[in-house]
Amino acid sequence: MAAAMVVLGPVVWRRGRARRRLDRLAPARETRAPQVAIAVLAGLAVAGLIGTWWGVAAGAAAGVGVDQVLRRQEPAAHRRERLAAVADLPLGADLLAAALRAGAPPDRAAAAVAEALPGPLGERLRRTARSLRLGAEPAEAWAHLAGIDGADRLIAAAIRSSASGGALSGALGRLADDLRADRVAAAEAAAQRGAVLIVLPLGLCFLPAFLLAGLVPVVVSVLQDVL
Template sequence: MVAPIAGGRAVRRRLAAVRPAPSASSSPSDAERRTRILVAAAAGLAVAWFVGTWWGLLLGVAAGAGAERFLRQREPARVRQERRAAAADLPLGADLLAAALRAGAPVDGAAAAVADALDGPLGTRLRRTARSLALGAAPAEAWAHLDGIPGAERLIAAAVRTSASGGALAGALGRLADDLRADRAVRIEAAAQRAGVLIVLPLGLCFLPAFLLAGLVPVLIAVLGDVL
């Protein structure tokens, strides 16, 4: 009984080394922290100056604290960009994983090969997944490295559900890649339609005064001239 326990502890220590440190991906950098403090201080000073009375200082302190808290709760731009880049590579990553599995590669080897091919944020997460699987982690724990990527929850569910069969996982990943591309095409089309609507609004605001001046105003002047 001692050897399995010791081996389990060794595996857990290795898995802990695979897991990224929280400060590496989600915590703000020193520059972002300084920028947040400066923006909050500027907001507090602006409120205090605008009020211009002694109790304006209290409002300024409250406004600065509120601005700092709001900015602190926002997701760092670096993390947001990495997540978007990973989401953009996810359909290709799913296709490559499916191809590697169909070629006979084990799941951890396929994940490592795709990680080397893709690199970037998605490649980094897949590399951690491959190392976790190679060290004997449970599928749910290993594929949890992809958490937070839009659309990856379906990949994680498929990987956990079909963990006993690489062929079944390959088929699920192929269908997932097609679904992700279709969803992306729908989002792009919706964004294009929304942009068309937003473009029409300023054009309407520009033409409306001209229509009033050139069309309605002369008619009103003629009617009022006849009446008066």
């Protein structure tokens, strides 16, 4: 037993040290304390407003419902990071294509673009480059970009290129052009929706005014003549 501990002790210690280093490299988990506090306050408020014994059950149900709603909401920090990554994705694809055309391997290309693009996308590319250098499979390494709108096509192109040996730079250039075209189309659609939303309140204001100023006097005069 003592001999086994002497042999296995250093191995276990090294594995524990590696795990601690990986935990420090991993992004910090977001705490749910504010959401839980809001749910508890909502439950207490409902129970206090009802003020009876069954108000406790109603308050508990309200607290659980508020907690479920808050769970489905995207945190503001995550939303800012996702939108920043989406905004940088076309430029990132262009820079990756340029680095690959210059002869850099995928891991060095991803690392170079990560240095040139500080922010959420650069951090994800840094993790991708680190994974590729450590020998991870392409699907696992490029999965760090998952969750960014449009990045699924970049991941698929990188995986196909690693499997077939085809050039990735051309696919990335086309992807950057497609992403910019999609962004222009989305902006035009948003502008059209904005025009509709601007006209809608005007219509809601004009219709009651038309009824009061135009139709109601006519109806009143007709009723006076009839009665």
